[in-house]
Amino acid sequence: GQSLEQPSEVTAVEGAIVQINCTYQTSGFYGLSWYQQHDGGAPTFLSYNALDGLEETGRFSSFLSRSDSYGYLLLQELQMKDSASYFCAAYNQGGKLIFGQGTELSVKP
Amino acid sequence: SQTIHQWPATLVQPVGSPLSLECTVEGTSNPNLYWYRQAAGRGLQLLFYSVGIGQISSEVPQNLSASRPQDRQFILSSKKLLLSDSGFYLCAWSKGYETQYFGPGTRLLVL
Numbered sequence: 001g002q003s004l005e006q007p008s009e010v011t012a013v014e015g016a017i018v019q020i021n022c023t024y025q026t027s028g029f030y031g032l033s034w035y036q037q038h039d040g041g042a043p044t045f046l047s048y049n050a051l052d053g054l055e056e057t058g059r060f061s062s063f064l065s066r067s068d069s070y071g072y073l074l075l076q077e078l079q080m081k082d083s084a085s086y087f088c089a090a091y092n093q094g095g096k097l098i099f100g101q102g103t104e105l106s107v108k109p
Numbered sequence: 110s111q112t113i114h115q116w117p118a119t120l121v122q123p124v125g126s127p128l129s130l131e132c133t134v135e136g137t138s139n140p141n142l143y144w145y146r147q148a149a150g151r152g153l154q155l156l157f158y159s160v161g162i163g164q165i166s167s168e169v170p171q172n173l174s175a176s177r178p179q180d181r182q183f184i185l186s187s188k189k190l191l192l193s194d195s196g197f198y199l200c201a202w203s204k205g206y207e208t209q210y211f212g213p214g215t216r217l218l219v220l
Contacts (some may be wrong), residue, residue: 033208042199042211043153087152095141095160096168097209099152 002026004088004100011106012078020073020086020103028093032064032071035087037102043087046073075105083107111136115200115212122219128173128187130215132200135181140202142183143209144175147197159183195219 004024012018024032031050035043047055049064049071061074075082085102092098112135122128134140141160145153155168157175165175172191176184183200195218201209 035211042214045208045210048208089153095203095205096155096158097143097153098155101152102150 002090002092002098004090004098006086006088006100006103008101009104009106011108013108014078014080016078017074017076018078018105020075020088020105022071022073022088022100024069024071024088024090024098024100026090026092026098029066029069030091030093030095032062033089033091033097034060034062034073035089035099036084037087038084046086078107080107080109111202111210113200113202113210113212115198115215117215118213119216120218122190122217124192124219125189128185128190128194128217130185130198130200130217132183132185132212133181134202137181137202137204139180140204142177143201143203144183144185145199145201145211147199147214149196153199157185190219192219 006022033048034046036046037043047062049055049062052066054063059076064071085104087099087102089097089099114133143158144156147153159165159177162177172187174186198215200212203209
């Protein structure tokens with residue numbers, strides 16, 4: 001089957017660094033995306049990794065290792081507004097996105 | 110720039126009633142279109158996707174159906190709603206097979 005595993009919740013303090021891991025099992029893997037979803041809102045796109053390595057966008061970075069079927073989202077200089085759910089999602093053959101169950105990040109003062 | 114609209118934003122419907130949710134995309138042509146459902150505290154489940162007018166692929170057998178009558182219009186329907194149809198329905202679009210962009214969603218409560 002096709003599945004993605006990520007921690008259900010993570011807690012960190014303002015200004016800290018947090019890493020959200022994602023392992024995937026999917027046929028015809030193309031790449032890994034990350035989405036942020038605030039309570040009551042729609043998911044918003046954060047990053048996409050098609051190749052191995054690190055992609056940096058401001059305070060957020062995303063990493064992919066195809067050989068390990070593993071990726072992570074790194075959030076630096078955490079702010080209260082970063083409290084949200086974060087989803088990894090794998091693109092597979094046919095252009096379908098398979099979502100993980102999400103990681104709820106709580107940022108404490 | 111591209112925008113995606115969904116309506117209604119919230120809907121409360123009795124069991125057994127019909128459903129029609131609409132999604133439209135502006136600022137692009139021939140997008141791939143998707144319908145997802147999200148249960149509370151859960152991930153997104155792909156329901157339908159479309160790569161062109163009249164082309165619909167169903168991912169999960171259920172009492173829902175989808176149609177794409179125009180290039181940038183995607184409709185989710187049901188003839189008779191079930192309690193289990195309650196959830197947050199999200200429409201998304203993409204060009205190619207990379208980034209998907211989501212609409213604001215419709216919260217459906219079936220009573």
